[in-house]
Amino acid sequence: MLDDSDRRLLRHLLAEPGLPTAALAERAGLTTATCWRRLERLADSGVIQARQAVVNWRALGYEVEVSLRFTLDKTHPRAFDEFLAAAREVPEVIGVETFLGRVDVRLNVIARDLPHYQQIYRERILTLPHINDIEALMLIATIKDSAGLPL
Template sequence: MLDDTDRRLLRHMLADPALSTADLAERAGVTTATCWRRLEKLTERGVIGARQAVIDWRRLGYEVEVSLRFTLDKTDPRAFDEFLEAAREVPEVIGIETFLGRVDVRLNVIARDMKQYQEVYRRRILTLPHIADIEALMLIATIKDAEALPL
């Protein structure tokens, strides 16, 4: 699937996503044209989804991050769809994940402070449809946050 050149390109890209194609090629030890072709193939195959900015929400004044785990009332066959549709409309929700098991959905919510979080929780989160149970986990510290795979 991946050869050594692909792995080198991906390792360097993960280490510094802002690298230009020329700089990435130099670090991986290939020509710029080879690098570009390889990146195109990896993108076409879905290995590379997108290059994206990683935003430090705390530096923008968001001091509270809460992970909310939901169990949904699945007696309505549209429960998942309706919940997810409504959750996407909450601007403070920065992540939505679905699971198999006791927890159905997890929302990651940010707020500037506890007062704003309480407001979002009461007015936006508790009004989401089909909630059977909620568990809140407040983020204290992120110890490791790596999307890199051992390539």
């Protein structure tokens, strides 16, 4: 599906997603027109889903990140749907993931500080529907955070 030029292009795109097409083409060893066509083809095929900005939440004053793992009360037939809909409405929830296994859902929550997190937890998290159990993991350090692939 991908040839060496596609892989090289994707490696450079992942390393610097904000590069203009001409600079990306130069780094990938392609002409600008070829680079543009390949980017379009990769987007049309779903390989590239978006070029996006990565926001440093700490730079905006959010010093706390907590990963909350939920086990839901699955005796209610719409437990997942209702929980997920409510979780999406919490502005401080920056990530929602579902799992198979002991943990059903993980929410990544940011807060300005611990008192702010406590307020979010009490007022917004504990009021989410169908919670059976919660486990909290506070982020101390991010060692590796890469969307890069072994291309």
